[in-house]
Amino acid sequence: MPLARERIAELEALLGADGVLWSDAARFTYEADALTLERFAPDVIVLPKRTDEVAAIVRWARTHGLAVTPRGAGTGLAGGATPEHGGISLSLNRMDRLLRVDPERMHAWVQPGLVNLSLSQQVEPHGLYYAPDPASQQVSTIGGNVATNAGGPHCLKYGVTLNHVLGLVAVLYDGSVVTLGGEALDAPDADLLAVVTGSEGTLAIITEICVRLMPRPQAVKTMLFDFDRIDAACRAVSAAIASGIVPAAMEIMDQHTTRLVEDWLHIGLPLDAGAVLLIEVDGPAVAIEAQAERIIALALAQGARSTRVAKDAAERAAIWKGRKSAFGAYGRLASGFYIMDGVVPRTRLAEALETIVRLAAERGLECGNVFHAGDGNLHPHVLFDSNDPGAQARALDAAHEILRMCIRMGGTISGEHGVGIEKRPLMSEVYGEDDLAAMERLRAAFDPERRLNPGKILPGGGGCGETRAVNGRPEGAPARLRGVATASGDVEGPWI
């Protein structure tokens, strides 16, 4: 419900007239992130520019009993930025500055709305970069990355976002401002930074971030292998890890996906391969030749039919473009698809993929797999005709069964996208009552008034029971995703 005009005036007094949006069109724009079947319009959208403005908004929200849902670029796939309980959508997009770089000590202070790739581009003159590279990095923000503890293809070697965050300035539920961690690697007192990272905006609102920067690798080698069978590609991944090499990235596309991408982009992918495996090594120039040779030998021993090594930056970019365009390629084939973010132990990849294909086939559906093989992080896509309600229901059923398989194999339901609204009902299948109760207590300690992104992550958070229908669909159903608008000619589309 839109706010009364006098309330808007109060917010405008805090932020200036251009810092408050409240038209129906604006409220419509902010009613969802990239999970679009869950739509809840905020009462108002605010666009602060500084930490003290965020703190003032939170205090104001407290006075008026409104929820505050922080939002970065809105690329999240789980509904984490959707203002489910109305109230304030707090967009951090205008807090997008690189505040300070310290090239000698290799860190930088940034505002949360800074786009991930922009950070690496801005510190490039110092020979540095920011290692976490979620596939959304051209659009997604550092703040959003911290909120979901984002991964990316290169976190196999370099770790996830948490491993690159030194300090946070955050606003707590009562509007108080705290610094968690700092510029040093360690800090006294409880490590609250480590639990705020990945908490999807439910524990605190992050307003400044000190990130660790790394020296750019001297050299990179990108290799593409093709296999008759996907299980052989998975065995090559295990063999590489067991050999003591940690490649920068290891990604697999199955035959279904490879064909769709090749039909679209014509980048020379083998149409008859059961799977293609992309392996990238980086590091000192003197070391990576030997690493690449060992990996090629291991892949051949596991049955790789051919090896393609990128000759230059252009070929490397083409290979990565193929990998990152999978999502868009599915969109060309089917009118609807569910995407999952499950994780299994690396050693069970082959078994997991076989099961995924079977679970889809049993329901008369096609599926594709493109995934972070080195991390065991699967992104199965179950395709369906969105005009066929029966097919959609079967796809939803398959998606749930696939995530249950991940849990049974010792894995989990989300590796990098977060729980948000979408995976909330499955949390009680991953965790027991005591586990969820401990999480609930932690959350209440940070936010006793349930003001910050209320309802997300923990089951029961919807407030009306988990079986209620949302927009005519049972809550908990993974929703279809809408395409995120991209620049013309950008084939990558939404990001996984």
Place this chain on the structure above:
Amino acid sequence: MDLSATLGLDAAHTLDPAPFAIGGVAPRLAVRPATREELSEILAACTRDRLAAVPWGGGTGLTHMSPPARYDVAIQMSAFDTIVDYDPEDMTITAECGATLASLAAALAARGQELPIEGGETARATLGGALAANSSGARRLRFGSPRDRVLGASFALSGGTIARTGGRVVKNVAGYGIHRLLCGSRGGLAALVQASLKLVPAPEARRGLLYDATAHELRDASRWTFLPRLEPAAVVVLGRDAARATGAGIGNSFTVVIALEDDRPWVEQQSIQIRSALGAAREVVEGGAVPLLLQAITDLVEARPSEAGIQALTLVSPWNSPAALGVVLDDPASPGLVQHSLAGRLHLELGLGAPSTVRRLTESGFIVTEHRGGAAPEPAIPPFRAILAASARIRRALDPGAVWAYGDEWQPRPDAPRTHTTEPRSHDR
């Protein structure tokens, strides 16, 4: 009152409390639960009877800590020492937290992998203790700290419930990472029962380059600026006494240890670059001698303080250079100093009458993260009030009965010296 009877324990489950003394203060009772059910029962009884408990690993760190205000029961976790799951191709391990670091290292070494958690006295130090202490050593920058390595954990809460967060896979954003919050909580929130961790492959080659350095050379920042970008595994500066105690040095100067652990061609090339910048090393150690030396340094730091009247301090700063030592190089404490340069961390032993040393360090950007022995130095660990309030709420939420004795460390203490009251600083200007 016979505590063991109160807790419903027979003699088989109780131990002599004397070895469980913290800072010279022994608990009234020491217990060793054999199963998780027994652990739960003991904790439920502690909650019921308002007893203060400390989970106990190898005691390597706890023995030297300042005693908690209340200390009734030590809970020895050594029965929980099983490796639950280890597959080298997953490059992860799941183990119970009473397992010693040495036993885990041995199991991993057989498969060419390492647990990247450094702690002192690894034959006694346990996984749970290392996590609870947020233990790290010379390779801190390369390995991260325990919270960067822990993938999930099971932990016993004071009421007796055993909860789990995270999992055993390397990526996981399903739910809150309480297992990460427990790293560094010093047993103040829960007793760690089992944990899953990310491993690293053992490096192909290891080399240690040992240099003598004068105070003048250490102060020369330009001499060391090339090092962080070269990404060595560790750079350690040792004062004269620390160098002698660890076998790294024999003379009267400071010793700089540069550890290289990587693929062999890169170790060779790093060696050449270091030689061209610093000249030939006084001594070069190879292979297994490198981790042995780094372990000796960690052990030296962990064993402090060794005598009365001495306090051991750990301080951190954002400075990743030996030059950060400038303000203490002429100090009487300098012969005992150990600096993990890349980690910005300094270990120092001070006589009790040396507050000016700490003041000079804090004025130049160091923050005290740990102190052992003697009274708390001035300034005490600099808490921000808002964090303390949040920490206290977390403590009350996870340990409502205030059973964990070290949870008191998390509470705002109005009597604590508070010379460092800077409010959080915005970097936005």
